[in-house]
Amino acid sequence: MRARRAPRSLDARPRVSILIAARNEAATIERCLTSLLELNYPAEQLEILIGDDASTDDTAAVVSRFIADKPQFRLMLIRHRLGTAQGKSNVLAHLSRAATADYFLITDADMALPPNWVQTMLAAAPEGVGVVTGVTTADGGLFGRLQGLDWLFGLSIIRLLTDLGWPITAVGNNMLVTRAAYESIGGYEALAFSITEDLQLFDHIVSQDWGFRNLVDGQVLGVSVPQPTVQCLLHQRKRWMKGTSRLPWQLSGLFGLYGAFYMVLFWPGMLPPLYVVGLFAAKLLMQTLFLLITLRQVDRRESLHVLLFYEFYLTVMSVAVIGYTLLPVSIQWKERRYRWAEG
Known part of the structure; x- marks a missing residue:
């Protein structure tokens, strides 16, 4: 792993690109975009790219209305594949190519991020660190809160192992990747397709000797919309089990x-x-x-x-x-x- 230098100051404000892959997220994406609008970060230093992955609902219309007078936001309609990428990884491949910053912050359309998310993630990425993972929970009723505890329990264990220097994984709904680390592996379009694209990206970045960090901190706590039913949760967890x-x-x-x-x-x-x-x-x-x-x-x-x-x-x-x-x-x-x- 590349040598780590002192963390970046929280006062640093480099330009960042926030990447969101969205497919059929009309019911949840405005919550995510509102949280990004409320970030404690200069709007002129933010580039927020939303990729609509051939949605069959009103996702594109919802996003278009929301961003109409907000120049830091941009909607891209993703309709063709890059290289071997499919699904979410294909959208992220397109967004990464369009991004102009040296830091990619990746989240999902069903997430709400805290106000200091950007600067706290950046502070954990000094030179040599290629990927940083934040922490996630869920809210709602009892079923949602139990899912939130599941997120916190698993990510806290991963953070403990990461602090011991063991590369475990990254989580694609709350992740920072540097452009240099991303381009060192050729981007998603150069990788074999995987439905656990976040773990795949993490593995390839670490294999190129980049450093990694996992954070458990309220300043980077993303709140996900919980799975609404047991069946939906089982679908999600089966995908995770593949990884x-x-x-x-x-x-x-x-x-x-x-x-x-x-x-x-x-x-x-x-x-x-x-x-x-x-x-x-x-x-x-x-x-x-x-x-x-x-x-x-x-x-x-x-x-x-x-x-x-x-x-x-x-x-x-x-x-x-x-x-x-x-x-x-x-x-x-x-x-x-x-x-x-x-x-």
Whole structure:
């Protein structure tokens, strides 16, 4: 990994390009654009590029109305492919070519970003660092808040491993990539198609010896619109599971230990009942404390009963996701279907 220099000052204001791939996001994208309009960053130093990926709803019309009197925004209609890119990676390939800044900040149309997002991400990208990942949560009712805890739990673990120097992954809804790092791998148009394009980009950038950072900080906390139903969540997680085969052994090992814990704990007759109760209580206590620490780091709060219920949610969803992943059904993403082999 390239040597890291001192972080960039929060007072620095270089020009940045914010890239948003959008397909059928008419219901959510105005929320995202409003948050970008409210950034504490000079508008003349922002270039916000929205790529409409052949939407079949009113996404383009919603965006056009919103940006009509805002010169820092620009809508691009993406209708042809660049190289090997498809879907979201194709849109980002087009937007990256059109971008004029040396820093690309990438987010999704269903995200809302905090006011100091740009300068805090930039501060984590001194010379030699090619990719920075922010932190994400979700809001809404109980189901959405549990998804938000899922985001925070997973990204906090990834941040801990990253701080140890282990390259794990980046998350494409809250990510900074330098132009130099992006161009060093030839861009998305030079990569084989992947439905986990963020992990793919991260892997290739790190392979070129660029540094990486993962942040857990309220200044870079993006809030996603939660998946509305269990079925939608399973579709999302099946796509994510496709990327687990590319994860480093450190994170795969943690997933394996997590599964083994429940197998050992609840296997009939393997452990005395008192041991089962004690181990389960210890795991629940440590998990809850970890989430409380993470919530404090990102300036969020959650009720204790939701934190405790998260254990039930996590157990049930883990089993459901594994079962759904094993089913011979296609991966659905942005109203397109992909076979497991081609993803």
